[in-house]
Amino acid sequence: MSNDPALSPQAELSLPPRFRFPGMGRTFGIIALFALISLSLHGAEISFSSFREGIPYMKEVLFEMLPPDLSRISNIGALLLDTLYMAIAGTCIGVLFALPLAVLAARTTSPHTALYAISRASVSLARTVPDLVWALFFVVTVGIGSFAGVLTIAIDTLGFCGRFFAESIEEIDHSPEEALETLGAGRCAILATYIFPTCTPSFINTVLFSLEKAVRSSVVLGLVGAGGIGVELKVAMDTLQYGQASTIILCIFVVVLVVEQMSTRARTALLTTS
Amino acid sequence: MNAPSSTTIRTPPPLIFSEVRKSYGETEILKGVTLTLNRGERTALLGSNGSGKSTLLRLIPRITAPTGGEIHVLGKELQHLSRKELKLLRAHIGFVFQKHLLVPRLSALTNTVHGALGRTSFGRAWFHSLAPQPIREEALACLEKVGLANHALKQTRHLSGGQSQRVAIARALMQRPELIIADEPVASLDPESGENVMRLLGELSQTDNLSLLFSTHHLEHALNYADRIVGLSSGRIIFDKRSDQTSLEELRSFYE
Numbered sequence: 001m002s003n004d005p006a007l008s009p010q011a012e013l014s015l016p017p018r019f020r021f022p023g024m025g026r027t028f029g030i031i032a033l034f035a036l037i038s039l040s041l042h043g044a045e046i047s048f049s050s051f052r053e054g055i056p057y058m059k060e061v062l063f064e065m066l067p068p069d070l071s072r073i074s075n076i077g078a079l080l081l082d083t084l085y086m087a088i089a090g091t092c093i094g095v096l097f098a099l100p101l102a103v104l105a106a107r108t109t110s111p112h113t114a115l116y117a118i119s120r121a122s123v124s125l126a127r128t129v130p131d132l133v134w135a136l137f138f139v140v141t142v143g144i145g146s147f148a149g150v151l152t153i154a155i156d157t158l159g160f161c162g163r164f165f166a167e168s169i170e171e172i173d174h175s176p177e178e179a180l181e182t183l184g185a186g187r188c189a190i191l192a193t194y195i196f197p198t199c200t201p202s203f204i205n206t207v208l209f210s211l212e213k214a215v216r217s218s219v220v221l222g223l224v225g226a227g228g229i230g231v232e233l234k235v236a237m238d239t240l241q242y243g244q245a246s247t248i249i250l251c252i253f254v255v256v257l258v259v260e261q262m263s264t265r266a267r268t269a270l271l272t273t274s
Numbered sequence: 275m276n277a278p279s280s281t282t283i284r285t286p287p288p289l290i291f292s293e294v295r296k297s298y299g300e301t302e303i304l305k306g307v308t309l310t311l312n313r314g315e316r317t318a319l320l321g322s323n324g325s326g327k328s329t330l331l332r333l334i335p336r337i338t339a340p341t342g343g344e345i346h347v348l349g350k351e352l353q354h355l356s357r358k359e360l361k362l363l364r365a366h367i368g369f370v371f372q373k374h375l376l377v378p379r380l381s382a383l384t385n386t387v388h389g390a391l392g393r394t395s396f397g398r399a400w401f402h403s404l405a406p407q408p409i410r411e412e413a414l415a416c417l418e419k420v421g422l423a424n425h426a427l428k429q430t431r432h433l434s435g436g437q438s439q440r441v442a443i444a445r446a447l448m449q450r451p452e453l454i455i456a457d458e459p460v461a462s463l464d465p466e467s468g469e470n471v472m473r474l475l476g477e478l479s480q481t482d483n484l485s486l487l488f489s490t491h492h493l494e495h496a497l498n499y500a501d502r503i504v505g506l507s508s509g510r511i512i513f514d515k516r517s518d519q520t521s522l523e524e525l526r527s528f529y530e
């Protein structure tokens with residue numbers, strides 16, 4: 001290496017040390033990180049003996065799951081369809097509200113800083129509170145059933161799409177807006193003729209991801225009473241009908257997989273043509 | 275949607291600058307520009323980089339406001355216009371930017387229809403497919419004028435730089451403008467497309483009897499496509515001649 005003609009003679013003289021003291025702040029950070037990890041391992045009640053004792057039961061449950069009990073398959077199919085409806089309806093409602101909210105929550109299009117802050121905050125709230133918590137809230141307020149699930153998914157979608165719509169609005173080149181403005185275009189016209197058409201590909205992408213997410217989350221919402229296939233799974237597990245449980249799990253697996261496949265295809269089809 | 279203003283009896287000059295000043299912070303870019311454009315005349319604006327050409331042109335549709343002086347555009351004093359009046363006035367000033375600034379994911383036809391945004395009611399000039407038939411026909415006619423009628427449905431992101439700039443001109447024509455402002459319209463084009471675009475602008479404004487004010491670094495363009503050449507330096511107009519009374523040599527010396 002020292003023969004490298006590009007290296008100046010001085011470079012050889014000041015060979016950097018192998019290790020450097022990372023500085024007080026970083027040292028402290030590293031120590032804190034290790035402390036946190038060991039605290040977590042300790043606090044989470046990790047127990048190898050419980051795991052070892054659980055192995056026979058795991059075997060037992062897994063064996064009882066086989067073969068899957070197909071006796072109620074048509075019932076399960078109907079419930080899965082309901083779950084899918086719930087996911088799609090919730091996504092649609094969520095996207096519908098996410099569009100205007102994203103316009104308010106994007107720095108470049110928001111008409112007022114106060115409005116910007118409020119919409120940013122609501123998008124964050126919708127996104128950061130987990131879906132099961134929203135589901136519990138809606139089950140209490142609008143009652144057990146699919147509608148609570150639809151609302152949950154709508155809020156979840158609002159948070160997800162609101163954030164990514166706003167980001168893609170902020171990312172586009174905003175100079176053509178000035179041109180439209182000098183043509184006499186107002187705010188609405190600029191949104192309709194420039195912002196939305198330009199963001200369409202990324203919006204489509206986000207909506208499809210959001211739909212996949214909604215389908216995955218819709219199957220567990222039933223666990224807390226918010227409609228769909230989840231409640232059936234819970235009942236089957238609680239009443240030790242593991243054969244039925246495995247049927248449900250397999251069906252869920254297939255549905256989620258199919259939705260993801262279709263979404264991927266839709267993505268390539270829509271994004272290559274638009 | 276009235277007929278063009280040929281019915282007006284006595285029309286004021288399209289543009290009057292009197293002692294116009296513009297500062298950004300402490301630095302004064304325009305130090306008292308006085309200039310009157312004549313109706314139907316094509317005027318080239320010369321000036322070295324940073325001399326304030328763009329700054330001057332952007333004052334005309336009031337993208338920015340001057341710090342002093344008066345600007346009359348199409349007979350209106352800009353400072354006293356309400357938002358609505360300004361919007362109406364802007365609708366009649368075609369502005370062609372150095373970068374075409376089209377909507378890349380919309381068709382050439384829709385981008386041209388946008389020229390009618392200032393004079394149509396809500397939503398009627400957003401997309402060609404939603405626009406009234408006369409507007410669609412007019413837009414196609416404008417595209418025809420710039421030679422792109424056969425690319426009407428192509429998204430503009432698939433057009434070349436020269437073609438895009440021609441769509442931008444079609445969009446400006448769609449405004450039924452009385453005045454076209456062009457800020458270095460060919461600076462980002464190759465010489466041949468630049469020549470084409472410049473010829474198009476010059477010829478169109480002549481046939482439609484529009485007033486044209488364009489900035490450029492091409493002295494030949496100024497000589498060939500303008501009737502009058504003005505030069506901006508140190509924040510003032512220091513050169514003002516008819517293009518047939520000056521020469522390439524004289525213009526060159528202006529840059530020194």
Ligand SMILES: Nc1ncnc2c1ncn2[C@@H]1O[C@H](COP(=O)(O)OP(=O)(O)O)[C@@H](O)[C@H]1O
Binds near residue numbers: 303322324329
């Ligand atoms: N928005 C702005 N803020 C501050 N300074 C600006 C702004 N726009 C232009 N300037 C300055 O004004 C001067 C003139 O710029 P410009 O009008 O673009 O010149 P030209 O178009 O002749 O090259 C330059 O020095 C530029 O830095």
Ligand SMILES: [Mg+2]
Binds near residue numbers: 329
């Ligand atoms: Mg400039």
